[in-house]
Amino acid sequence: MPPFRNRFLSWAAIILVLCVLVVSIVFNILLGLNKSRIVNAANTLISDQLDVGYMAYVFPNIVVIKDAVLVPNDDLDPARVVKLPAVTAEFSILEFILRQNVTVQKVKLYSPYIHHGYFSDFLKRNGKQLLDFLLRLPRVDFRFSVKDTLWDFTVGAGSPDYVQLNFVFWMKKDTIRVQGAARKDKYVHAPKHKTRQPREDPAGVSRGWPPWASLAKGGQRQAAGLPLEFDFQGVWAGEGLFIDHLSLIRKNVYLKLWGSLFREKLQLNGFAFLDTYPQEEYGTVKPVKQSGRIREYLRKAQKPVPAGHFQDKDLYLMDMDCLARISPPRVDVERLNFNFNDVPVTLKGRLLFNDLFSADLDIGLDPARSKNFAMKNLNEIRWHLAGASDGKVFTSDNDIHVSFDKAKNPNFPVTKIDSTLKGLRFLLDQYARPSARLKRGETTIATGGNLHKLFLENAVISLSALKSTLRLLEVKSPFYGGRLAGRFWLTTGRPVPKVDGTVVLNDVDVHQLDELFLDFAKAEGRLFGRVHLTSVPRLSLDGQFDMHNGRLKNFAFFQWLADTFNLPSLRQVDFRQVSSGFTADLDALKFKGILLSSGNVNISGDFAIDKNGLVASYLSLAFSKKLLDESAKFRPILKIFGEDIPMVVFDFQLAGRQEAMNFQWMPSPHKNMIQERIPNFVERIIERRIDKMMTPAEQPQAAAPQKE
Amino acid sequence: MRMRVWIILTGWLLFVPASGYAGEVDALYAKALQAARAGRVDFVFMYCNQIDREYPRSRYREQVLFAKGEYFYELPAHALAKEAFEKVLEEYPQSPAKLFVLSYLHKIAEAEGKAESIERFRKEILTLRQVGLVFKETKEYNYSSPFYRSYRAVFYIDKVEFYRGGELFAAVSQ
Numbered sequence: 001m002p003p004f005r006n007r008f009l010s011w012a013a014i015i016l017v018l019c020v021l022v023v024s025i026v027f028n029i030l031l032g033l034n035k036s037r038i039v040n041a042a043n044t045l046i047s048d049q050l051d052v053g054y055m056a057y058v059f060p061n062i063v064v065i066k067d068a069v070l071v072p073n074d075d076l077d078p079a080r081v082v083k084l085p086a087v088t089a090e091f092s093i094l095e096f097i098l099r100q101n102v103t104v105q106k107v108k109l110y111s112p113y114i115h116h117g118y119f120s121d122f123l124k125r126n127g128k129q130l131l132d133f134l135l136r137l138p139r140v141d142f143r144f145s146v147k148d149t150l151w152d153f154t155v156g157a158g159s160p161d162y163v164q165l166n167f168v169f170w171m172k173k174d175t176i177r178v179q180g181a182a183r184k185d186k187y188v189h190a191p192k193h194k195t196r197q198p199r200e201d202p203a204g205v206s207r208g209w210p211p212w213a214s215l216a217k218g219g220q221r222q223a224a225g226l227p228l229e230f231d232f233q234g235v236w237a238g239e240g241l242f243i244d245h246l247s248l249i250r251k252n253v254y255l256k257l258w259g260s261l262f263r264e265k266l267q268l269n270g271f272a273f274l275d276t277y278p279q280e281e282y283g284t285v286k287p288v289k290q291s292g293r294i295r296e297y298l299r300k301a302q303k304p305v306p307a308g309h310f311q312d313k314d315l316y317l318m319d320m321d322c323l324a325r326i327s328p329p330r331v332d333v334e335r336l337n338f339n340f341n342d343v344p345v346t347l348k349g350r351l352l353f354n355d356l357f358s359a360d361l362d363i364g365l366d367p368a369r370s371k372n373f374a375m376k377n378l379n380e381i382r383w384h385l386a387g388a389s390d391g392k393v394f395t396s397d398n399d400i401h402v403s404f405d406k407a408k409n410p411n412f413p414v415t416k417i418d419s420t421l422k423g424l425r426f427l428l429d430q431y432a433r434p435s436a437r438l439k440r441g442e443t444t445i446a447t448g449g450n451l452h453k454l455f456l457e458n459a460v461i462s463l464s465a466l467k468s469t470l471r472l473l474e475v476k477s478p479f480y481g482g483r484l485a486g487r488f489w490l491t492t493g494r495p496v497p498k499v500d501g502t503v504v505l506n507d508v509d510v511h512q513l514d515e516l517f518l519d520f521a522k523a524e525g526r527l528f529g530r531v532h533l534t535s536v537p538r539l540s541l542d543g544q545f546d547m548h549n550g551r552l553k554n555f556a557f558f559q560w561l562a563d564t565f566n567l568p569s570l571r572q573v574d575f576r577q578v579s580s581g582f583t584a585d586l587d588a589l590k591f592k593g594i595l596l597s598s599g600n601v602n603i604s605g606d607f608a609i610d611k612n613g614l615v616a617s618y619l620s621l622a623f624s625k626k627l628l629d630e631s632a633k634f635r636p637i638l639k640i641f642g643e644d645i646p647m648v649v650f651d652f653q654l655a656g657r658q659e660a661m662n663f664q665w666m667p668s669p670h671k672n673m674i675q676e677r678i679p680n681f682v683e684r685i686i687e688r689r690i691d692k693m694m695t696p697a698e699q700p701q702a703a704a705p706q707k708e
Numbered sequence: 709m710r711m712r713v714w715i716i717l718t719g720w721l722l723f724v725p726a727s728g729y730a731g732e733v734d735a736l737y738a739k740a741l742q743a744a745r746a747g748r749v750d751f752v753f754m755y756c757n758q759i760d761r762e763y764p765r766s767r768y769r770e771q772v773l774f775a776k777g778e779y780f781y782e783l784p785a786h787a788l789a790k791e792a793f794e795k796v797l798e799e800y801p802q803s804p805a806k807l808f809v810l811s812y813l814h815k816i817a818e819a820e821g822k823a824e825s826i827e828r829f830r831k832e833i834l835t836l837r838q839v840g841l842v843f844k845e846t847k848e849y850n851y852s853s854p855f856y857r858s859y860r861a862v863f864y865i866d867k868v869e870f871y872r873g874g875e876l877f878a879a880v881s882q
Contacts, residue, residue: 612831614882616866655866655882657835664841664865675843683843690840691847 020059027057045133046126048072061096063089072118079152080118086110092140103138109146116153143170146180160187160220167230174236181230186223226251239263251275257320268322274315316341329353333361340365342372349385358388359396368405377409378402387424394426411586411611416446435462438477453515455480473501481509482526488533498536505529510547525550525578540585547578558601564693566631567623573598587611594619600627602647607654615661617654622647640673660694733759733766740775744856752855753779770800775854777812786816805851807836808859811870811878833880839863 035055042050053067070082090106149165167180233244240262248255257270320338324331329352336347349361365381367373380403387396402417423439441456459477466472466489475486488501507526514521529545552558552573562570575598580591590608605619624647628634641648649670656662665671675683740755756772756779766772773796780789793809793816803809810833817825839847851859860871867881 612827614831614834616882653865655834656838660835660838662839662841662863662865664845665843686842687844690842694838694840 024057024059031055031057031063045129046070046122048122048126061091061093063091065089070122072121080115081113082115082119082122083113084109085112103140105141106143107145109149111148111150112146114149114151116151117155139171141170141172143168145169151182160189162187164225176232176234176236176241178230178232181227183227184225185221186225188220188222228253243268246270259322261326264325264327266322266324266326268320268324270320272317272320274317318342339370342370343367344369356388356390357394358386360386377405377412379405389428392428394428396424396426397422398424413447414445415448417443418446419443433462433464435460437461450518451515452517455515456484459484475503479505479508480512482507484508499533500535501533503531503533505531505545510550519555522553522555523547523550524553525575538585540583542581542583544581545579548576550575550578552578565633567627567634569600569627569630573601600624609658613658615654615656615658618652618666619654620649620651622649637674637677640677641670645670733763733768736763737766737768737771740772740854741856744854749779749782749855756854770796770803770805771854773799774803774805774809777809778853778855778857781812781816784819786819790816805853805859807833807849807861808851808853808870810836811861811880814880815878830880833868834866834882837863839865841865 032055035052038055039050039052049071051069051071052065053069054065056064056066058064065087066085068084068087070084072080087110088106088108089104092103092105095101095103145168147166149163151163151165153161153163155161162185164183164185165180166182167178169176169178171177228248228250231245231247231249235242235244240260243257243259243261246255246257252275253273255270255272257268259266259268259270261267318339320336322336323334324336325334331351331353333348333351338345344366346364346366347361349359351361352358361384363381363383363385365383367375367378368380382399382401384399385396386398387394389395398419398421400417400419400421402419404412404415406412406415419441420443421438421441423437424441425437425439427435438456438459438461441454441459443454443456445452445454456477456479459475462474464472464474469492471490471492473486473488473490475484475488477484483506484503485506486501486503488499491498491500505527507528510520510523510525510527513527525547526549527545527547529543531541531543533539533541552575554571555573558570558573562568573596575596578596580594582592583590588608588610590606592606594603594605594607596603600623602622603619605617607615607617607619609615623634625638625641625645628638628648637648649668651666651668651671653664653666654661678686736755736759740752740759743749743751743755752775756775759766759768759772760776763769773792777789777792777796780786780792783789790813793812796803796805796809797813800806810829814826814829814833817829837847837849841847845864847863849861849863851861853859857873860874862869862871867879869876870878870880
C-alpha cells in the first residue's frame with residue numbers, strides 16, 4: 001500500500017473520530033442544556049411529575065435517558081412511582097439531516113418498575129391527553145419495546161406480588177403488531193436483612209430489578225410462573241382497524257380472536273380453550289446458562305401452536321361472535337354468542353366504565369340445544385344481572401330462571417327454579433378470601449303442581465382455595481328464626497367435578513317453613529338438622545333432623561286415623577320429640593329411624609318412597625289407652641290389656657301407591673292378644689269392611705275378592 | 709190400518725237381520741266355548757278370530773281379544789299377543805281381566821328384555837288394587853278366560869302372584 005494512501009486513510013479516520021467526538025460533545029451539551037426544557041415540556045403534557053437523571057447522546061442516532069422517575073405531585077409515598085432506569089430512543093438520521101426533524105423510530109425501555117396502583121391512577125388522570133397526543137403525531141414506522149418490566153401489584157408488606165412483562169410494539173405502514181409475554185412469579189415475604197439483591201439471581205430473570213422493589217417489599221422469588229404470551233396484529237384502514245388476530249397463549253389457555261373496529265363498532269369472532277386444572281402453575285427456578293438461555297429464546301422464537309394444544313383443555317368456547325358499540329365510557333354489547341362446552345350461550349347488555357363501573361347484562365344458556373350436556377332435562381337458564389362497582393365492592397341484583405324439560409326425565413321432580421338475589425355484594429379484594437354478602441334472596445322451586453319458596457336474608461358467602469383443585473364454599477345466614485350454616489367442598493379435578501356439602505340448621509321455626517314445604521304449615525316447633533350433599537358417584541342427600549316440643553295439627557296421617565277410627569285427639573298431637581334420619585337420591589326418598597313421642601301416640605319405624613311413587617314402610621304405632629278410649633271401635637279391646645300395659649302397639653307394613661297405600665297389620669304380642677278375643681266371623685266382617693273401604697266405586701267388581 | 713202395516717213391515721225388515729247377526733255371533737262364540745271345553749284350542753282361536761274379523765263390535769270382543777292374546781302367547785307369537793292384550797287395555801280399561809292382561813304384558817316385556825316396559829307394567833300391577841290386610845296375609849282375585857283357564861291373583865302387602873290353572877305363572881314384587 002503506498003504511503004500516501006495510508007496517510008490519507010489515517011487522517012480520514014482521525015477526522016471521522018474527531019467529527020464523532022465533536023458531534024457527540026455538541027449534542028450532549030445541547031441535550032444537557034435542553035434537558036430541563038424537554039422535561040418541562042413533558043410535564044406540561046401530564047399532570048404528574050417527571051424527573052430525569054441524565055440524558056446522553058450516542059453517535060450516530062441514539063439518545064439514552066437514565067433514571068427517569070414519574071411520581072405523583074400530591075403523594076409523598078415513595079412506593080407510588082414509575083421508574084425507568086434506562087431508556088434508549090433511536091431517531092432517523094436521514095430525516096434529521098434532510099429536514100432537521102427529530103423523528104423517533106425506536107424506543108426501548110430496560111427494566112422499568114411500575115407500581116400498579118399509582119400507574120392506574122396516572123392513566124386515569126392522563127390517559128386521554130396522552131392518547132390524543134400520540135394520535136396527533138405523524139404516522140411513521142415505529143418500534144417500541146419494553147424489556148423486563150416489573151409490575152408491582154403488592155399490597156401490604158407480607159404479600160409480594162409482581163408481574164414480569166416483556167413486549168414489542170411496532171408499526172410499519174398501516175400494520176400494527178404487538179407481541180410479548182407476561183408472567184406472574186411466586187414470591188414469599190423475606191425480611192429485609194436477608195433479601196439478596198435480585199441482580200445476583202443466577203437465573204437472570206430478575207436481572208435489572210431496581211433495588212427498591214425487593215428492598216421495600218421484601219419479596220423473594222420462589223418459582224417462575226407460566227408465561228402468558230400475547231400477539232396482536234391489526235391493519236389501519238381509513239377510520240377503522242382490521243384485527244387480523246389477537247392471541248393469548250399460556251400452557252392452560254389458548255384464545256384467538258379476529259374482527260374489526262370501525263368507528264364505534266367492534267366486531268369480533270374467535271374461539272378459546274381453557275384448562276382449569278393445570279398440573280403446574282409454576283416452574284422451578286434454576287440457574288440457566290447462557291447456552292440454555294439461547295435455546296430458550298430460539299424455542300420461543302419459533303412460536304408454533306402445538307397441534308395438541310387443545311387436547312387437554314376442559315373448557316372451550318367456540319364460534320364466538322361479538323358485536324359491540326364502543327362509545328367510551330359506555331360499551332353496548334349488542335350480541336355475544338358462543339358455545340361454552342357445546343352449550344350455546346348468548347349475552348347482551350351494557351357496560352359503563354365510569355368511575356363507578358356498572359353492568360346491565362342478559363345472559364342465556366340453552367343446554368337443551370347441546371348434544372353433549374350431561375343433564376339432558378336442563379332446558380334453559382336465563383340470568384339478568386344489573387350491578388355496579390366502586391372498585392372495592394361489586395353490588396348486583398340478579399334474576400335467574402332455570403327450566404327443566406319434564407319429557408326428557410319424568411323422574412326429575414323439579415320443573416322450574418326462579419331465583420331473585422337482591423343486593424349481592426362481592427368484595428373485590430384479590431388478597432382477601434373471595435366473599436359475598438346477600439341482602440335478600442328468594443328462590444321458588446316448582447315441582448309438579450307445588451311451589452317451594454326459600455328465603456335467605458343477610459347471608460354471608462365465602463370461598464377459600466384449599467388446594468389448586470379444591471375450593472371451600474361457606475354460607476352462613478339467619479334462617480327462618482334460626483341459623484343456617486353450610487360448607488361445600490368443590491373438587492374441580494378430573495374425571496368429573498365433585499361437590500360435597502353439609503348444611504346445618506339450628507333452632508329454626510318450623511311453622512315459618514310452610515312456603516318451603518306445605519306440610520310444615522301443620523307443624524310447630526324448633527327444628528335442628530344436618531343435611532349432607534354429595535354429587536359423586538351420584539347426586540344424593542342424607543341427614544338427620546330433630547324437632548322438639550312442638551305440635552302437629554291436622555297432619556294428613558293423623559287426620560286419617562282420627563276420621564277412620566274416631567280418635568279426635570289425633571287432630572292435634574303435642575309431641576316431645578320428632579326425629580328421623582333420611583337419604584334422598586333420584587331413585588328414592590327414605591326416612592330411617594323415624595321417632596315421634598307424645599303423650600297419646602308414639603311412632604317408630606322407616607318410610608321410603610321411590611321414583612315411581614311406591615311406598616315401602618314399617619311403622620310401629622303405640623296409642624295410649626286414654627286415646628283409644630275416645631273411640632267406640634277400640635273401647636272393647638281396652639279390657640284385654642291390663643294396667644301394666646300403658647300403650648297398645650300396632651305394627652304396620654305399608655306398601656304400594658302413595659295415594660292409596662296397601663297396609664298389613666303385622667303380627668305382634670298385642671295383635672295376638674286382640675285376635676284371641678275376637679271370633680272368626682268378626683274377623684271376616686272386619687276384613688270385608690276394610691275391603692269395602694279400600695275399593696273405590698269405579699273399581700271393577702267382576703274379579704272380586706274370593707269369598708272364603 | 710194401512711199405515712200400521714207399513715210400520716210393522718219396516719220394523720220386521722229392520723229387526724230380523726239384526727237378530728240374525730246377533731245370533732250368528734252367539735253361535736260362533738258358543739262354538740268357541742264348546743271347543744275350549746273339548747281342549748281344541750286351535751278351533752277356539754279360529755272361532756274367536758272369525759268373531760273379531762267379521763263382528764268387530766260384538767259384545768264378545770273383550771273375551772275374544774283376551775283369548776287371541778292367550779293363544780298367541782302360547783305359540784309363542786309375542787308381538788301378536790301384545791297387540792291383542794294392548795287392545796283389551798285400550799278398549800276396555802275397566803275389564804275384569806285387566807290384572808291378568810297386565811301379567812301377560814309383563815311376562816312378554818321380560819321375554820323381550822324391555823326394562824322400561826317391565827317397570828311400567830310392574831308399577832301398574834302393584835298399584836291396580838289397594839289391599840288392606842288386617843287378619844289375613846293375602847287377598848285373592850279370580851278370573852276365567854274363554855279358554856276355560858282359571859286365573860288367580862294373590863295379593864300380598866308388597867307382592868302379587870299370578871296362578872294360571874293352579875300353577876304359578878308370574879310374580880311381581882315391589
